Amino acid sequence: MNLGAILLILLFYLRRPMGPIEVSAEWKRIINGGMIAAFVLWAFSNSGIPVISQIALFLNFGLGALIVYLTLRNPELQHRKGMIYAWLPLMGLIVIQEFLEVISPSFFNSIEVYHSTATFFAIVWAIVMWINNTKQRKALEQERLKALQKEREYKVTEALKAQLEKQVQERTKEITQKKNELEKALLELKAAQDQLIHSEKMASLGELTAGIAHEIQNPLNFVNNFSEVSSELIDEAKEELDSGHQEDAKEILEDLKANLQKILHHGKRADSIVKGMLLHSRSSSGQKEKSDINALTDEYLRLSYHGLRAKDKSFTADFKIELDESVEPIDIVPGDIGRVLLNLINNGFYAADEKKKELEKAGQTDFMPTVWVKTQKIQNGVKITVRDNGKGIPDEIKSKIFQPFFTTKPTGKGTGLGLSMSYDIITNGHGGDLKVNSKPGEYTEFEIIIPQTTQS
Numbered sequence: 264m265n266l267g268a269i270l271l272i273l274l275f276y277l278r279r280p281m282g283p284i285e286v287s288a289e290w291k292r293i294i295n296g297g298m299i300a301a302f303v304l305w306a307f308s309n310s311g312i313p314v315i316s317q318i319a320l321f322l323n324f325g326l327g328a329l330i331v332y333l334t335l336r337n338p339e340l341q342h343r344k345g346m347i348y349a350w351l352p353l354m355g356l357i358v359i360q361e362f363l364e365v366i367s368p369s370f371f372n373s374i375e376v377y378h379s380t381a382t383f384f385a386i387v388w389a390i391v392m393w394i395n396n397t398k399q400r401k402a403l404e405q406e407r408l409k410a411l412q413k414e415r416e417y418k419v420t421e422a423l424k425a426q427l428e429k430q431v432q433e434r435t436k437e438i439t440q441k442k443n444e445l446e447k448a449l450l451e452l453k454a455a456q457d458q459l460i461h462s463e464k465m466a467s468l469g470e471l472t473a474g475i476a477h478e479i480q481n482p483l484n485f486v487n488n489f490s491e492v493s494s495e496l497i498d499e500a501k502e503e504l505d506s507g508h509q510e511d512a513k514e515i516l517e518d519l520k521a522n523l524q525k526i527l528h529h530g531k532r533a534d535s536i537v538k539g540m541l542l543h544s545r546s547s548s549g550q551k552e553k554s555d556i557n558a559l560t561d562e563y564l565r566l567s568y569h570g571l572r573a574k575d576k577s578f579t580a581d582f583k584i585e586l587d588e589s590v591e592p593i594d595i596v597p598g599d600i601g602r603v604l605l606n607l608i609n610n611g612f613y614a615a616d617e618k619k620k621e622l623e624k625a626g627q628t629d630f631m632p633t634v635w636v637k638t639q640k641i642q643n644g645v646k647i648t649v650r651d652n653g654k655g656i657p658d659e660i661k662s663k664i665f666q667p668f669f670t671t672k673p674t675g676k677g678t679g680l681g682l683s684m685s686y687d688i689i690t691n692g693h694g695g696d697l698k699v700n701s702k703p704g705e706y707t708e709f710e711i712i713i714p715q716t717t718q719s
Contacts (some may be wrong), residue, residue: 266323266357267305269350273330274298276346286339301326317365324358345399349392353385482529489529493522551693553592554600556645556713557638561586563601564636567608580612580632589640593715599692600713603685607649607709608634610681614653614707621654644695647711656701664699689713 278286278294286294304326307319331354334340334347360378363371371378496519503512564584571578615632622630637648656664665686689697693713701707 266320266327266354266361267301267308269354269357270301270323270327270330271298271305273334273346273350274301277330277334277340290339297326297330320361320365324361327354327358345392345396349389349396353382353389356382356385479533482532485529486526486533489522489526493519493526496522551594551596554595554597555592556590556595556600556647557586557588559597559601560584560604560636560638560647563604564608564634567605567612571609571612578612578616580615580634582612582634582636585635585637587637587639587645590638590645591640591715593645593713595693595713596688599688603688603697603711604636604647604649606681606685607711608636611649611651611653611707614655615651616653618652618654641712644712644714647713648708649711650706650708652706655703655705655707656699657703661699661701665697 274294274297278291278298301323304319304323308316308323310316310319331347331351335344356378360371360382363374496515500512500515500519503509503515561584564582568580568582571580611634612632615634619630619632622628633652635648635650637650639646639648665682686697689695689711695714696710696712698710698712699707700710
């Protein structure tokens, strides 16, 4: 093999990248110039011109030595040392061969056998080193590709990171804005809720006032009537005494005493109604006190009935009450429990009356709207049951009836806060429970459980 061809091969591979390692543009220009020089020298050394071919041959020796020196000494070409080590033995043998053929052909002929053997092993060495170098080059190339892939992935990751940061900033700004809007809406909602609760209380108070007006009228009528009769009896007693009829006068006085007892009874009745009104109308302080549940229940059932009668002259209904005499006074906030009872009883009358109206439209006139109220002593407390024979509550909305603002009444007839307030008063205010049982089309029943010992 000619030295010039080997130099061209070396220079060709010196300028090529090896995996991620690549020579600079300046060295590429130098190597390109070396390739041109090597080609020219190779051409002249094979031209057959005696003097020129020999000069070209020795210049090839110098170019080869320069290539070997620069490759081994320059850090930028260190990755190609393997190529130099692969071809260096063969290059050395070719230099020795060319040099001896010029200086002493006879001596070269005497050692040609040894030279040929050495050349064979040099070629084998070059091939082995070439294969090894090729493997290294492929390994480095794979590393370069991996590095490029990682670099691309890094760039993509950085781009995604920047995009995500931008999206996070935009999202944070949007969430902050929505948070501010929700806080504002919440404040407005609370204000509206307070207003609705106030309206609910005022509506409840109006119904109570109307009921009181009708309920108190009966004992007042009795008081007035018995007062007039008692005045007449006094006049009659005076006449009998003047006539000397003492026995008749005593009988009249007995009748007068009975009248006064009736006046006292109905006066106390009116007094209890007024007290109930005051308890209901005043703002609740949350202070519990011993109260008679039976009396409270009876009072508010009658107030509810008469209040509805006062609002609607066409309203007709019946009510039944069953009081457990073993129920003892219990610690409650009377005004709050009164609101709960009034709300549940009013709802019962309303539901039953709506059913009656629907049945009358269908031609049935024998239905009587009825509300049953019952008290019952239970272990460590009392249970109050309010039942009506109205339309009932569908199963799909039963779980929603205690939610604020949920109502099945038409617009303008309910705020959706009555049952919510009642549930809050019983569960949070008195540590009890408020349950509902219903069969659509037949009845609805509310159970109020109030424990005997509750925290104030």
